[in-house]
Amino acid sequence: MGTEEANNQDQAMAAMMAEMDKDPADKNGENLVPAEGDTLSQDEIDSLLGFGDASMMPKTGVEALISRVRDNYEKFPMLEVIFDRFSRSIQTSMRSFTGENCDISIENITSLRFEDYLNTIPLPTMISIYQAVEWENVGIITIESSLIYELVDILLGGGSNKKTNAFRVEGRPFTIIEQDMMKTFTRLILDEMTQSFTPITTISYRFERLETNPRFATITRPANPVVIVSCRIEFDGRGGKIDIVFPYATLEPVKDLLTQMFSGESFGSDSSWESFLTNELKTTRVNLSARLNDKTITLKELAELKVGSTLVMENFPDDDIDVSCNGVNIFKGKIGSYGDNVAISVTDAKAIKELV
Structure with missing residues (x-):
């Protein structure tokens, strides 16, 4: 009886050792190799x-608060x-x-x-x-x-x-x-x-x-x-x-x-545009008006005016006159002549400096 039990134990141990020596396999005897795509990448x-x-991580509960x-x-x-x-x-x-x-x-x-x-x-x-x-x-x-x-x-x-x-x-x-x-x-x-x-x-x-x-x-x-x-x-x-x-x-x-707060396109500068605008401003033409003086007359005197009539102004020939651009006085000068043309000699240019 004891010998038979010992033989059974030896057979069981031998079967276990034989199983351990085999390659890993499933019940069908196929090797257990990870299928393609089963391995994980680092990402x-x-x-x-x-x-x-x-x-990208959703937050809930206390973590969200x-x-x-x-x-x-x-x-x-x-x-x-x-x-x-x-x-x-x-x-x-x-x-x-x-x-x-x-x-x-x-x-x-x-x-x-x-x-x-x-x-x-x-x-x-x-x-x-x-x-x-x-x-x-x-x-x-x-x-x-x-x-x-x-x-x-x-x-x-x-x-x-x-x-x-x-x-x-x-x-x-x-x-x-x-x-x-x-x-x-x-x-x-x-x-x-x-x-x-x-x-x-x-x-x-x-x-x-x-x-x-x-x-x-x-x-x-x-x-x-x-x-x-x-x-x-x-x-x-x-x-x-x-x-x-x-x-x-x-x-x-x-x-x-x-x-x-960033506003508009004022960030940085574009020297090419600055140069272009400067040149355009310098070549822009403006109209100047020279006004001798003001004089008040009656309607009767106005009606009697004709070719050859003379208006006597209240200023003198060497008095300064105002020269304006678009209604804005820009300098004062004396009226005179240059060749065959009437000319104005600038005597006060303070207004120009203030504008510039």
Whole structure:
């Protein structure tokens, strides 16, 4: 009896070991290999973990109430004007930098707590810390990984006329070459930002360092508000986003200028139009009228006037007369002659100086 029970146990153990030695299989004996499309990309993982654009995340309950506090952040209308100019001017620089045509647009300008913004940054990413020299403060520029890989691919000769996205290796740090390219790209952005701010204020931005961990890019307290300018850069439909981040403390020196409302097309100047209008004004013809004096007569004297009659004025030959343009007196002068023509010699031009 004991021997039979031991044999049964040995058989069961042998069957278990044989099963463990087999390749993983389902009940039909087919290998359990993930089907095509079952693996998740980095973008899908970021989406599942909640990374991405904070404005796309629905907020409910207490989170929605807390987010309403952001509406109380001070707005900077002039930033929209500045970065509209930035989006147009940087296209030329990007074309020279990459040799490819690109589309650049401003997606939105929002305000968040700095900690909330850091939590929305998907990894991997590159974060450039820059210095606003005249304002004696700092900011950051976040470059999305998809844009990094696309730029690296183009700069290394890949071109933008492919139908597939740039090759992307998951789970590895950025190489020194990739980091150096992004440093150059960041300096290009900072130069264009400097030019875009010029009509408003004098400011120069300087690249400081590059980080790949958002926690090492802490430039202000977590609860402090920041302004995020989100720009999308695409090459033939492929590319990514950059976020230009200004802490409110950085913009404090020019807060009064940035809170002004933009009106009309007075932003900046167009020297060609100024020159054209100046020349047109200088060549405009005007009619001048010279009035000797006024004299009051009766209707009887008026009725008796005929050819050869003489009107005796009350002023003298060397008295000044008024010269007007469209009813406005512009100078005084003495009447005389120049060759066969009557002429007026200007004696008082104060009115002209006041008009000019």
